[in-house]
Every structure is written in C-alpha cells, then in structure tokens.
Amino acid sequence: MNxxxxxxxxxxTDEEQSAWRSFLVLSRGMQTxxxxxxxxxxxxSGSEYEVLVPLSESxxxxxxxxxxxxxxxxxxxxxxxxxxxxARRGLLERLPCDSDARGLDVRITPEGRRAIEAAAPGHLExxxxxxxxxxxxxxxxxxxxxxxxVVPRLEELGLC
Numbered sequence: 001m002n003x004x005x006x007x008x009x010x011x012x013t014d015e016e017q018s019a020w021r022s023f024l025v026l027s028r029g030m031q032t033x034x035x036x037x038x039x040x041x042x043x044x045s046g047s048e049y050e051v052l053v054p055l056s057e058s059x060x061x062x063x064x065x066x067x068x069x070x071x072x073x074x075x076x077x078x079x080x081x082x083x084x085x086x087a088r089r090g091l092l093e094r095l096p097c098d099s100d101a102r103g104l105d106v107r108i109t110p111e112g113r114r115a116i117e118a119a120a121p122g123h124l125e126x127x128x129x130x131x132x133x134x135x136x137x138x139x140x141x142x143x144x145x146x147x148x149x150v151v152p153r154l155e156e157l158g159l160c
Contacts, residue, residue, distance in 0.1 A: 033126060
C-alpha cells in the first residue's frame with residue numbers, strides 16, 4: 001500500500017476533528033464506565049454482559065455462534081475465547097448446531113440467566129445516569145440515525 005504524500009492527505013477540518021475526537025472520548029468513556037460498574041456491582045465483565053444480553057432476549061435462549069459474532073461485531077477468535085471462559089464459569093453452553101454439523105449453538109444456562117438478571121438493574125441505572133437521562137429525545141433520535149448510517153458503512157467496507 002502506498003502512503004500518500006502529506007499534500008494528498010484529506011485532513012479533517014477543525015469541526016470534523018472536534019466531532020471525531022468527541023465521539024472517541026464518549027465511546028471510550030462509556031465503555032470504561034460500563035466495565036467498571038459491572039465489575040464493581042456484579043460477577044460479569046462488560047464483554048460477558050454483552051454476550052448474555054442477546055442470549056437472554058432470545059425466545060429459546062439459543063443463538064448460533066456465527067450469528068452472535070455478527071450481532072456483536074466481534075472477531076471469531078475473540079468470541080471463541082470468551083465463550084470458552086463463560087462456559088467454564090457455567091454461564092452458557094456451547095452445543096453442536098442441529099442444522100449444520102460445522103456450526104455451534106450457544107445457550108444461556110440458568111446460572112447465566114441469574115447473572116444477567118442480577119447485573120441488569122445496576123447496569124441500566126448507570127446507563128441512564130451517565131447517558132440517556134442527559135439527552136433529549138431528539139438527541140437520542142439523532143444518535144440512532146447517525147449510528148444507522150455509520151455502522152452499515154463499516155460493514156460495507158469490511159471493517160466490522
């Protein structure tokens with residue numbers, strides 16, 4: 001890959017740079033707050049909570065590993081390592097997929113369900129206090145629209 005000459009770089013304007021850096025600070029800050037709150041108030045890490053949410057919301061408590069990977073936007077190896085650790089802790093089970101011998105299903109266990117149900121109230125309280133309650137409905141709608149434009153573009157570029 002050729003590195004462009006400095007004159008060819010499409011530098012961000014001051015306004016673009018400010019928006020980008022603000023987004024990075026917000027994103028990192030919220031992730032740090034989530035991780036700290038969960039580790040302080042529950043037996044789950046932020047990543048474990050993130051995995052258990054879709055499993056607990058599934059009507060069957062089962063999601064195909066590949067579908068979970070795409071829903072979370074994670075790399076296969078990251079998810080695989082975390083699923084192994086969570087299975088050892090009894091939070092979930094990894095099962096052969098009935099419809100595809102090469103596939104893997106992930107099922108939340110009663111212990112995993114208890115863990116997320118215990119963690120959810122404190123987590124939601126923190127998300128409200130640090131984020132949702134400080135934004136108007138219009139700002140929340142704008143955030144949703146912006147995310148709805150950027151995430152598909154990242155997928156289109158093969159970046160998530």
